[in-house]
Amino acid sequence: MLELHTAAQARAFLGLCLDPGPGRHTRTLDDLVRIMPPWLQDQVDGHAPHLAELRAEADRLQAALTEAQTVYATALGAWINDSSEETPAP
Structure with a gap:
């Protein structure tokens, strides 16, 4: 499991989830909310x-x-x- 110890790390990881780079599938925020696993939600909740x-x-x-x-x-x-x-x- 990826551990995101700081808010900056969590934001950076979520940013990559939204836009992983050229030639890769991008997501909307609604997509991200629907697919975000509980362990990641818990990490985000800890920071926000x-x-x-x-x-x-x-x-x-x-x-x-x-x-x-x-x-x-x-x-x-x-x-x-x-x-x-x-x-x-x-």
Whole structure:
């Protein structure tokens, strides 16, 4: 496992992850967030605790979104099958 002892080392490594150089695949920040392994997130969080808080909030909101979409899909299915006139909101 790569150890990034300073914020500068972490920034430099993440910069290489985004743009590894000529002829290599570049990534967007959104791509990086999606593929960043937990051990690397932990290293970054150690240098930037405010990012850990933002990531926790983003994860919470993503879970809420997933739950809301499931509730909606279930209600839509019930409505399509005419199971009830109106499905109450959660």
